[in-house]
Amino acid sequence: MAKIDNKTTSKIVVQYGAKPELLVQILQTIVMRFGWIPEDTIRQLADELNLSRADVHGVVQYYQDFRTEEPGKHIVKICQAEACQAMGSRALTDHAEKTLAMNLHDTKDDITLEPVYCLGNCACSPAVMVNGRTYGRVDAARFDELLAGMRSATP
Ligand code: FES
Numbered sequence: 001m002a003k004i005d006n007k008t009t010s011k012i013v014v015q016y017g018a019k020p021e022l023l024v025q026i027l028q029t030i031v032m033r034f035g036w037i038p039e040d041t042i043r044q045l046a047d048e049l050n051l052s053r054a055d056v057h058g059v060v061q062y063y064q065d066f067r068t069e070e071p072g073k074h075i076v077k078i079c080q081a082e083a084c085q086a087m088g089s090r091a092l093t094d095h096a097e098k099t100l101a102m103n104l105h106d107t108k109d110d111i112t113l114e115p116v117y118c119l120g121n122c123a124c125s126p127a128v129m130v131n132g133r134t135y136g137r138v139d140a141a142r143f144d145e146l147l148a149g150m151r152s153a154t155p
Contacts, residue, residue, distance in 0.1 A: 018048060018049060019049075035071050036067040076131075077119070078126070096113060099144065
């Protein structure tokens with residue numbers, strides 16, 4: 001992911017006509033480009049959109065995908081919604097946390113492990129997303145394969 005800079009943030013704001021009612025779209029664009037929204041960017045958006053910082057914070061906190069901490073190079077999401085839970089996502093999450101020696105919401109060794117609430121892949125539960133790609137019927141062995149593949153693909 002690229003590093004966040006104020007000029008690019010300003011260009012994104014201008015691209016949306018500096019309209020405060022388009023804050024969600026502006027935040028989505030920033031997250032797509034940079035992967036997260038630092039405090040400085042929240043301050044800048046509040047200034048440039050003539051909103052309070054609390055307004056911007058409120059929207060950022062409402063949406064799960066608006067991270068306020070820099071993610072790792074790799075993002076691994078494990079579905080925690082009902083269909084996946086029924087098919088073992090809790091056990092899979094325990095395995096992932098043990099294997100990666102981290103908890104959900106943590107970032108370590110360039111990997112961010114996150115919960116997600118339905119990937120639209122319920123028929124193939126439990127579902128996992130690795131760097132934006134969804135995988136179904138993931139058990140512990142398949143999870144380990146996905147991690148190995150992800151690590152070997154790292155330049
Ligand atoms: S509940 Fe997990 S993909 Fe839908």
